[in-house]
Amino acid sequence: MERFLLKYFTLIRVIIAIAIGIVISVFLIYLISEEPGFSLRSFLLGPFLSRSRLAHVFETASPIIFCGLAIAVAFQAKQFNIGAEGSLYLGAALGTAFAVSTNMPAFIHIPLVLLMAGLAGATWSFIPAILKARWKASELVSSLMLNYVAYFLGLYLMNFHFRDKEAGYLVSYELPESAWLAQFIPDTRIHYGIILALVFALLVYYFLYHTTTGYEIRSTGFNERFARFGGISVFKVVVLCQVILGFLAAFGGMTEVMGIHRRFVWQFSPGYGWDGIIVAIIGRNHPLLIIPASFFLAYLRVGGRVLNLMSDVPAEMITVIQSIIILLITAEAFLSQWKYRVTLRQAERGGAA
């Protein structure tokens, strides 16, 4: 039994963290809400109670998966680039600009627009990458700062050059139909982006664990001095993993534009890049674990929206509840004392010695 506990410690810890998070949420909701039973039901079961809400979970998960994968590639090399948000925003803006100014058959237009958006995102994240590789500038700081630059650049581009003045609100021109990703389940907005996200999760998994370049990235992350010592070009890894990050994030952002809004509608940065960091941490930077982590986060987000719409719990409190759950999952030291005691008992019996 104890050996089993040690082996699946991480999984058990996540489950316990979620359980505690929910207990605290229940407590908070009881404290705040006039009708706690109903509020609680909205939050926890709400996402499953209608077809459109359930679909909403899938729609929300797909850009989060892309951003989680993006972050994971960089984090596996221990490059703490948090610029997914900026690359996503600017990449999607430039992809939109490209899509509305061109016209060609769908089977070329769709991949080309996605590629252009991805390349734009990659180019953007090349900036912190080269600053780090060449001059040792912290990628954490520079990518964070560049997120704001990307946001305002994208906003400028959309508001001053591609704004649809007839739309009545601040959005870009509508994409030509040849650049739309189809919504393939009737009465929902679930589009091919989710399929692409799952395919990319597999691709990134294969890339990291079954290719020489993936090995270089992971080795650099395990121990940079070890990698350098063995002849791996750390410079190349530092640049490459961040460029891939920008590509994936922007690609994911573009699928959302092409699949759901069909225009560039983000007056505020959508935050998927930040969610990507959360799911990368929950999924321990493993591309396949990022999929369930993203669905879980999407579920929390949709539950929060339902709660906000249906109950008297204020939006601020919803964010607090979500944060508590995420915090518990990501706390590395949580339950480590317990693990230590189990290890100790095993060792005393001569099990682990």
Next chain:
Amino acid sequence: METILEAKDILKVYENGVVANRGVSVAIEKNTIHAIVGENGAGKTTLMKVIFGIEQAQEGEIFFKGEKANIRSPHDAIRMGIGMVHQHLMLAPDLTVAENMILGNEPRRARVFLDTERAVEITEHVAQQYGLQVPPDRKIKDLPIGVRQRVEILKALFRNAELLILDEPTSVLTPQETEVLFKTLKDLKEQGKTIIFISHKLKEVKQIADRVTIMRDSRVIDTREAGELTEHDIAHLMVGRDISFERLPAPVQLGKPVLRVRDLSYVNDEGILVLNKISFDIRAGEILGLAGVVGNGQTELIRILTGLLEPSEGEIALQGETLVGLSPRKIREKGLCHIPEDRIEEGVAEETTLEENFILDRYYKRGFSKGLRLSWKSISEHSEDLIKRFNILAQSSKTPVSSLSGGNIQKVVVARELSADPEVIIAAHPTRGIDVGSEEMVHRLLREARDRGKGIFLASADLDEILKLCTRVIVMYNGEIVAHFQDMSAVTGKDLGPYMLGVQREEAVSGKVSA
């Protein structure tokens, strides 16, 4: 005899499940020098950390001067009169000797300002009281390691330590400095202090200890009067079997130079000349030793040879082809391998599996990958083969390196480097901190490589290792080669010492080619 300290049935398990002490009991008699010997990983240092309050034992009791002692922190230990001198000295390098002495209970003027004069007075007073010479005004970083150690000892004495624990104090000293230390310890014993002396060097133990406790596999094997035991007895108890002390006979015939180093200089980022016109050859079929006190440029020299650092000037050629300016990978491909000084920081990636550690220098080569795709099957086979050939104690090639012992981790490094089939092997401290069994194995592998005609460069802080293995030896001091011993048959550690300390140098060694 009166017992000053007694530990009973100590059990200490670390968080990762390693049992470091299991039912350990030891009694230290007052006014003796008590040696605790054992291989690395036998549990000596852990026991001392428990006694000094750095680690907490899960079970067991400690009695100090007959009373049960509850030592929760080093602070408690110091208050009771226990002092410890760590293997890696715990002094502030930018402060003076006097400032280090009084750190923690500083004399003050007007309650706020440090009274430097008083600090110097205190230092001089304590130094005089115990007959230990230290320069109170000098900064720690400007002093040789032997003097720093003396400061650390004085610091413990100043805090009224009656029992002094020294953790492998001689591992950083030259033979001459060791003698000075031993005299100091004997004087302290005369003055009524009790000393626990941790070591794995048998000669020293015989020389200084009154009583000896031998530890093996986290347990105490025996405690005896030192006079009753010979070096061989102690070695036998430590390892559980006989080991050889013999020197390796010199090779019958030396081959051609395989690695040529000429006028190598290196100026570091701070503008300090770390290497000054180093020239030597490594010949096929020999082990060339590099002796010297740590920090005299050896680390930089090795990093330059292996391409991890750019020299400021000079030439390195492997079988006639220059290595200067090449990347570490290119240098490896030319036939040079490197057993690094710091195996945890550089030699392995601890978090990951053995196989991912084994392929570091070859993952992109034929047989391990096709195009971009890694061939995991052949990688695993290769790794299983290395585990078997190099006798690595690991469950499988998918075991994480972090779960191995120090000796086995080193075997992983050695297995990878030697299986690359190099012409030149650069080995930096290849047996530091590993168990005797693994040490013997590493020595045997180096010897076999030598006999197959490889050129080997061995840098080591362990003079016994240098004397045991090397065909020729060069000594480095302050970035220069100050001595070159061609014939090692009659050379002892004492012959090397004066050169290592810089008090003696061969005329015109530097500049001249040591070949």
